[in-house]
Amino acid sequence: MNYDIEVDNISKQFVKPDVQALEDINFNVKTGSLFGLIGADGAGKTTLFRILTTLLLADNGSAKVHGRDVVKDFKILRSLIGYMPGRFSLYTDLSVEENLQFFATLHKTTIEAGYHLIKDIYRQIEPFKNRRAGQLSGGMKQKLALSCALIHQPKVLFLDEPTTGVDAVSRKEFWNMLKNIKNQGVTILVSTPYMDEAVLCDEIALIQNGKILSIAPPSTIIAQFPDVLYSVSGSQIGKLLEDVSKFQDIKSCFSFGDTIHVTLNQGDIKGLQKELIQRGHPEVVIDTIVPTIEDCFIRLMQ
């Protein structure tokens, strides 16, 4: 198996403010796969991206992207990778076309040469090609940024929270585009704070406080969930959560949308139901459910 990203014991500490941003990070990304880095804000995702895109130096450990060391071979590497930072980072006073043209020339290529890769994405913003990038909507900005990151046909694509601040429909669209790009042989590392996007990746790493909690395909992570998961729903959700947490056999309980997700140490879920009815929740409904990535993530975080 070939890997396009190999991360070996990467650690990074910031002095001001004193934060251990990354601690012994290890993972590999298979060539041609879509790898997701899932974690809340401040988990260290952006720092890791910057190290892998040669923008920051790690304190410890080493990393290779497309077989090249991110420190020693940074010059060669910079022409092999595409990077889309979390913040919109194109020239707002340049038009859509000028931005794309500029980044194509910067990478010693032309729009035509890389057009096949961005065709599906760029077509959607092409009607606005004379508009200044600063006047595009959030979704269009993101498509332009992706086009600019792809125009030089990189081997590995780094996308740092590409869907943050984008509406649900555009997000879905965006992930479809990523699939298409992947199918053209580009390895993609993408980070996101949204759990629902995790299942769309080939493999995910859950990251929290600079540490990786788990690495596996999303289905494996879900399958590895060790307990039976119940969803408890009722009319007074606040009081219900309080009463559920008082139950003796509770292993974990947290509110999840308008229901409460519960796992038990031992015993029978019927006991919980009985007790809840006693405590004044006659309408309570308890179902056994299949855990989501978020359930797995929350369990790992505890």
Add this chain to the structure above:
Amino acid sequence: MKQFKAFVIKEFYHVLRDKRSLLLLIGLPIVQIFLFGFALSNEVKNATIMIVDQSKDAASLSISEKIRNNDNFHFVGFGYAYKDAHTAFMRGEIQAAVIIPPNFQKSILRRENPTIQIIGDATDPNTATAVINYVTVITMNFQRQALGMTSPVSIDVRNHMLYNPELKGVTNFVPGLMALVLMLIGVLMTSVSIVKEKEMGTMEILLVSPFHPLAAIIAKAVPYLLVSIFNLCMILLISIHVLGMPMEGSYFLLFSMSVLLIITALSMGLFISNQTSSQQVAMLISLMGMLLPTMLFTGFMFPIENMPIPLQIISNFAASKWYYIIVKNIMIKGLGVAYFWKEALVLVGMTIFFIVMSLRRFKMRLA
């Protein structure tokens, strides 16, 4: 090379599309030169003047008459004693006073070379100099007419500058202003525009590209170099044709020396932008670190030779000071490079210093 061209084009878009900055970039120097130029114009109209005639004889009245009838003066009145003039100065009622000594005519007849004193309020040095020049001419004319060319008697005109004994003329301001404008645009605009890329996050993408970021920064300087050259042309046109600044030397020499200063300024801007990460800081450093020293240490506002020794030493670090000397040598004295190659060499040295420092300190990464 193609990338470099693309970069320069992009920079031109930035400069040309930001209309407000562009207006500032090109308008400010022109406004400045007009303001400075006309504020310093030698044309003085209606300068308020008082005559203290202590003789009241034929000769003194004749001179008073000539002064009173002169268009350039607004005659306020006669004073009876020196102290009247003094009080009027304090109240700001007059800009100049002419003191004619007692027994003026007698002194002339006795061939004693009488002395007329002119007092000017040199808080406004131009008016003061102009008034003194006018009165001197009037006195000379009187002398020629009344006493004849061959008269052995000469009336001695003594002038006295109140408040500001150092008088600076218009010829000093134009070279100073040239230095100021070129420094300001070069340093401030370059440093701010590069830091802007850092702030906007575009630097991050530029770094992750095979294009050498340093070349990107040099490309950034190109539009400002051209804008500065345009400004230089405007300043020269206005100062020579409108303000009457002399131009004795070679235009080519003046141009190449100015381009040298522009490059020095750009390299300073480059250096500042390397050290800072926000536009405000870059602007503050450029203003405090460049504008102020340029104003203080160039020599066109405050004479360096009157400064305490430590300040004189510090003034050597102001690039504009050397440029100022060069420009005065070219424009006023019409001298060739042989007379200011040392100053030019200092500018070259400074440029090399800043470029080398920028190169060494340039970060190929974010931190």
